[in-house]
Amino acid sequence: MSCAPLTSMQSLAAELPEVPKEVVQENCPICLVSLHDKKYQTKNTYNCKKAHTFHSYCLNTLRLVQYKYTGNLSCYVCKVSLGKPKATIEKCSAMPVDNINAQDLYQKGTAQFQEYQSTQKFELMNECLINLSLAVDFDCEEAMGLLAKMELIAAQFYLKKVSEHAKELDLTSIHLLEKMLVSSSEHGNKKAETLKAESEFIIGNSYFLYSKSNADRYWISNAIEHFKKARELGYANASRFIGECELEAGKIILAGEKDRKDTFWLDIATTHFKEAMKYGIEEAKLLFAETELNIGKIKFSEAEMKSDTFWIKRALEPFECAHKNGNEEAKEFIFKVHIAIGKIHLKKGADESDSEWVELALESFEKAIQELDENAETLLSEGKLLTEEAEKLMRQLTSS
Numbered sequence: 001m002s003c004a005p006l007t008s009m010q011s012l013a014a015e016l017p018e019v020p021k022e023v024v025q026e027n028c029p030i031c032l033v034s035l036h037d038k039k040y041q042t043k044n045t046y047n048c049k050k051a052h053t054f055h056s057y058c059l060n061t062l063r064l065v066q067y068k069y070t071g072n073l074s075c076y077v078c079k080v081s082l083g084k085p086k087a088t089i090e091k092c093s094a095m096p097v098d099n100i101n102a103q104d105l106y107q108k109g110t111a112q113f114q115e116y117q118s119t120q121k122f123e124l125m126n127e128c129l130i131n132l133s134l135a136v137d138f139d140c141e142e143a144m145g146l147l148a149k150m151e152l153i154a155a156q157f158y159l160k161k162v163s164e165h166a167k168e169l170d171l172t173s174i175h176l177l178e179k180m181l182v183s184s185s186e187h188g189n190k191k192a193e194t195l196k197a198e199s200e201f202i203i204g205n206s207y208f209l210y211s212k213s214n215a216d217r218y219w220i221s222n223a224i225e226h227f228k229k230a231r232e233l234g235y236a237n238a239s240r241f242i243g244e245c246e247l248e249a250g251k252i253i254l255a256g257e258k259d260r261k262d263t264f265w266l267d268i269a270t271t272h273f274k275e276a277m278k279y280g281i282e283e284a285k286l287l288f289a290e291t292e293l294n295i296g297k298i299k300f301s302e303a304e305m306k307s308d309t310f311w312i313k314r315a316l317e318p319f320e321c322a323h324k325n326g327n328e329e330a331k332e333f334i335f336k337v338h339i340a341i342g343k344i345h346l347k348k349g350a351d352e353s354d355s356e357w358v359e360l361a362l363e364s365f366e367k368a369i370q371e372l373d374e375n376a377e378t379l380l381s382e383g384k385l386l387t388e389e390a391e392k393l394m395r396q397l398t399s400s
């Protein structure tokens, strides 16, 4: 029993990782030029089980290339992750110039390209991209055509991924898709241009669907931006989606503001619905009218408490707007606004024995009654009663 701790100590020692050793390689794994040439700075990796050594220039170039093509960094030799990339990686130190080795990278990449065609292995795609791009970086111009081809293949790969998992909003794939298209086109592949419109549409759709299924308005402006680019590139169908985005933005705001009694967000929701209406979205018109009605109701109930005609009149505009856009309920409220204004005027007329106020009251009651059709009997009789009251007061004031 007493030797148990010793045994575990021994086995622990056996499991300890090897301490990184000094330079063990002869040549840089990337450019194959000697690591012992004092002209070039070298760098060791820390995360590899045994440290790997590179020319600083080559390792930094690799990092730039890897980050561009995979969004990750790993050792060129043992594939161990080298941690998160810094925001910017500058190339530094002297470049070991030797085109023969760029040729070697090109050949490696070409073999990987061919192997990828038959196996479709994701790792192969990345390694091929990295090798071909390194070859181009080391001035092997022949590699550029094949690199552009592989970049387009990668773009198609990510496009499929983004479109198949649209709701998940795979930002890494979106980022890589965009990079691959730009780069392929920069490297002279004309086909990359034709994929651009479809790609913009699919990216926009992913932002849109994500926003919709998560009730998250944040990504909608991004979605709109991409749909607009798709439309510019000839994707006519994107227009309708811009409208759908606006509709969704308005709906998300409404859902979040259900219980609140201020008009600030409702006003913003109506601007989205209004935009959506420009793209012919029928549902937006309905919601626009309904929201305007609610804005009117909030303004009206606030104003009624103040008994001030100035504030009451401000509720009229949203009610009229709602009515113009097909909301029938709004008529009743337009009636109520005029009645409320009329009542205030009538009271003033009575208090101050001033027939001019009564005149104004009568005008308001008349406007109120005009809003109704014959079916609204209760409201009509309310309007008529008030009119009679005002006329009676008018007779009293003018006869005295």
Ligand SMILES: [Zn+2]
Binding pocket: 028, 029, 030, 031, 032, 033, 054, 055, 058, 096
């Ligand atoms: Zn090197």
Ligand SMILES: [Zn+2]
Binding pocket: 045, 048, 049, 050, 051, 052, 075, 076, 077, 078, 079, 080
């Ligand atoms: Zn390594």
